[in-house]
Amino acid sequence: MSLLDEIVSAFADLDEERTINLVKEALEKYPLNEIFDACRRATDIVGERYERGEYFLSELVYAGHIFNRILELLLPRLERERVSILGTILLGTVEGDVHDIGKNIFKAFAEAAGFKVIDIGVDVPPQKFVEAVKEHKPDIVGLSGLLTLAIDSMKRTIDALKAEGLRDKVKVIIGGGRVDEYAKNYTGADAWADSATKGVKLCKELLGIKE
Amino acid sequence: MHYTDFEDIAEQRLRRIEAAINFREPDRVPLNLPLDFGFRARWYGITTYEFFFDYEKAKKAIIKTATDFPTDFPPSTIIGSGLLIGFLLKDYPEIAPLFGALTGPMHDILRDKYTRWPGRELSPNAGSFQFIGGEFMRADEYDKFVENPSEFMAEVVVPRAHQSLERPGSAEAMAALIRAALEGLKYIKFTDSLINELAKLGYPSANATALTLVPLDFLGDYLRTIPGVLLDLRRKPDKVKEACDALMKNLPYRTFTFKPISSIMIPLHLNEYLSPKLYYEFYWPYLKNIITSFYNRGIRCHVAFEGRHDAYLESILELPKGWGVAFFEKTDVRKAKKILEGHTCVMGGVPPTLLLNATPSEVEEYVRKLLEEVMPGGGFILATSAPIPAETPPENVKSVIRAVEKYGVYRR
Ligand code: B12
Numbered sequence: 001m002s003l004l005d006e007i008v009s010a011f012a013d014l015d016e017e018r019t020i021n022l023v024k025e026a027l028e029k030y031p032l033n034e035i036f037d038a039c040r041r042a043t044d045i046v047g048e049r050y051e052r053g054e055y056f057l058s059e060l061v062y063a064g065h066i067f068n069r070i071l072e073l074l075l076p077r078l079e080r081e082r083v084s085i086l087g088t089i090l091l092g093t094v095e096g097d098v099h100d101i102g103k104n105i106f107k108a109f110a111e112a113a114g115f116k117v118i119d120i121g122v123d124v125p126p127q128k129f130v131e132a133v134k135e136h137k138p139d140i141v142g143l144s145g146l147l148t149l150a151i152d153s154m155k156r157t158i159d160a161l162k163a164e165g166l167r168d169k170v171k172v173i174i175g176g177g178r179v180d181e182y183a184k185n186y187t188g189a190d191a192w193a194d195s196a197t198k199g200v201k202l203c204k205e206l207l208g209i210k211e
Numbered sequence: 212m213h214y215t216d217f218e219d220i221a222e223q224r225l226r227r228i229e230a231a232i233n234f235r236e237p238d239r240v241p242l243n244l245p246l247d248f249g250f251r252a253r254w255y256g257i258t259t260y261e262f263f264f265d266y267e268k269a270k271k272a273i274i275k276t277a278t279d280f281p282t283d284f285p286p287s288t289i290i291g292s293g294l295l296i297g298f299l300l301k302d303y304p305e306i307a308p309l310f311g312a313l314t315g316p317m318h319d320i321l322r323d324k325y326t327r328w329p330g331r332e333l334s335p336n337a338g339s340f341q342f343i344g345g346e347f348m349r350a351d352e353y354d355k356f357v358e359n360p361s362e363f364m365a366e367v368v369v370p371r372a373h374q375s376l377e378r379p380g381s382a383e384a385m386a387a388l389i390r391a392a393l394e395g396l397k398y399i400k401f402t403d404s405l406i407n408e409l410a411k412l413g414y415p416s417a418n419a420t421a422l423t424l425v426p427l428d429f430l431g432d433y434l435r436t437i438p439g440v441l442l443d444l445r446r447k448p449d450k451v452k453e454a455c456d457a458l459m460k461n462l463p464y465r466t467f468t469f470k471p472i473s474s475i476m477i478p479l480h481l482n483e484y485l486s487p488k489l490y491y492e493f494y495w496p497y498l499k500n501i502i503t504s505f506y507n508r509g510i511r512c513h514v515a516f517e518g519r520h521d522a523y524l525e526s527i528l529e530l531p532k533g534w535g536v537a538f539f540e541k542t543d544v545r546k547a548k549k550i551l552e553g554h555t556c557v558m559g560g561v562p563p564t565l566l567l568n569a570t571p572s573e574v575e576e577y578v579r580k581l582l583e584e585v586m587p588g589g590g591f592i593l594a595t596s597a598p599i600p601a602e603t604p605p606e607n608v609k610s611v612i613r614a615v616e617k618y619g620v621y622r623r
Binding site: 053151186 | 247249337338339341343437438441442444445483484485486489518522541562563564565567568569597598599600601602603
């Protein structure tokens with residue numbers, strides 16, 4: 001098995017220390033793009049195992065944690081080396097809601113898949129989303145929320161984007177355990193996801209990226 | 212309304228609930244519609260800041276909404292969050308209820324770090340107060356915790372979690388505790404009078420009188436944060452297990468009244484997160500033990516199975532029949548009812564997102580279809596699967612009430 005394949009299997013099996021050691025080793029031998037690709041393959045497997053009911057949320061949280069540790073190792077090189085990105089996602093938990101465990105998992109999975117993610121935190125008011133869209137010009141705006149009242153905040157955020165003439169310049173995806181088709185229609189989003197893997201897949205679709 | 216009328220109504224509502232819990236068909240399906248604090252404040256025309264910081268206004272808002280949106284269960288009389296100190300006082304029943312809830316004024320006094328409030332950290336009309344939790348115990352402190360959980364919580368966690376109690380034994384800390392107790396007294400008087408007024412509207416006092424948490428959830432909510440516990444489960448499962456066992460030996464709970472405990476509320480948080488391996492080692496044995504031992508003392512548990520509990524529905528059958536009420540949030544109540552038929556009373560069924568967006572007739576149709584499937588045989592209480600937020604069109608809430616009266620009747 002090549003070193004990269006070993007990373008994929010250690011990461012997918014959630015063997016934290018082994019994964020970290022292998023990534024350290026790989027850093028000296030491989031271009032960043034290939035290490036990222038291994039991470040993407042690993043998180044794909046984690047996602048599949050979750051969908052099949054072999055992994056549970058505790059495993060997703062842990063996978064996110066491992067990926068963040070990997071990112072820390074890659075960061076110094078990320079500043080020097082260009083990696084290709086699929087697109088930019090501006091992500092935040094909407095006003096009135098402070099849940100962020102799910103948002104952070106989605107962020108890790110999206111980054112592993114090759115998106116650049118700008119995370120603007122929790123309890124983010126609509127106006128702050130508007131300003132961040134102007135500043136970062138993302139391809140996608142991702143709104144996270146777990147409270148029922150977050151659905152209304154999502155709507156107000158999307159309305160604020162409309163009012164500023166920004167709605168047509170971005171795709172909007174909403175996510176979190178309580179969003180559904182109703183919520184998508186009510187808020188005027190382009191897509192909804194209640195799982196990170198579904199979310200990543202939809203983000204690719206929204207940008208017309210083929211698997 | 213005559214004096215006896217409201218007693219009759221209360222009696223009728225209580226009978227309805229009791230029948231459902233005991234798997235007899237009541238006259239109609241009992242209804243529980245938890246309106247959240249923001250909804251009540253808006254309907255009465257005040258901000259949530261006013262609601263949380265002025266008990267009199269809160270009382271009026273609750274009475275108004277309980278009148279205009281009648282259901283079988285009384286509204287929650289706990290106007291606040293969970294006060295950590297309350298968990299430490301269960302051996303002092305003569306004062307414990309004073310610290311049963313963390314109210315807005317109490318937050319001002321104790322300056323806790325685990326909640327945020329409208330008009331304080333939040334805008335004056337934010338949807339609700341927010342419980343945010345916190346990491347008040349470090350990952351390397353499990354041994355100290357296990358040695359003596361209540362001592363560790365009282366001496367290390369409480370000072371870390373409340374700014375006013377940062378220096379235990381200081382005049383500032385003593386003053387804060389005394390002021391908090393006086394505030395608690397005011398609050399208890401308020402809940403007593405609220406319960407009396409609700410009785411005049413025909414509401415039985417059917418609320419849980421205490422609250423406890425499964426040890427792992429206690430670690431997640433108040434000590435290590437939820438992501439923290441999940442990492443600990445990977446990195447030091449033995450320590451986590453020891454901590455759960457230590458908590459179990461002297462299970463902390465908060466009481467809300469000076470009367471003897473009659474039923475206890477247990478909200479579950481980590482259930483949905485855990486793989487079967489973790490669930491059956493770190494969660495279920497404790498939950499089962501808690502429910503069974505309360506049951507043996509004649510105390511009924513109200514368990515909120517948050518998230519998707521599908522993977523573990525069957526295990527509920529290991530509990531003694533009629534142990535209490537299982538409230539489901541994201542789990543399909545149709546499925547739950549089928550599996551738990553004749554064993555556990557199921558509550559839930561209406562997602563609040565439906566009420567946010569549908570028309571009243573769509574709501575009615577949804578309730579009709581649902582009831583058709585789940586009402587036969589009793590053992591079912593219709594409820595929204597989460598509190599109804601302020602933005603919900605009130606006519607949709609009324610539509611649920613009408614639909615139950617129309618389609619939830621077992622016999623005329
Ligand atoms: C953990 C938790 C907390 C923690 C949050 C810690 C944190 N840092 O996030 C704490 C204890 C602080 C907390 C506080 C509160 N909570 Co809470 N909490 C939960 C709990 C148990 C789990 C939520 C969770 O993390 N799920 C796991 C994650 C991984 O799932 P997820 O978020 O759905 O994310 C996945 C997908 O949806 C997707 N995803 C997520 N975001 C995004 C974004 C995009 C763009 C995409 C594409 C995908 C995506 O990817 C993830 C991975 O697959 C739930 C109950 C439950 N089991 O769901 C209640 C729950 C969400 N909380 C609830 C409530 C009411 C509260 C409080 C308001 C309580 C209070 N009165 O103070 C406060 C909230 C304060 C506030 N204003 O936000 C209610 C909400 C009810 C409702 N429908 O409105 C719930 C449902 C519990 C209940 N009562 O039934 N809570």
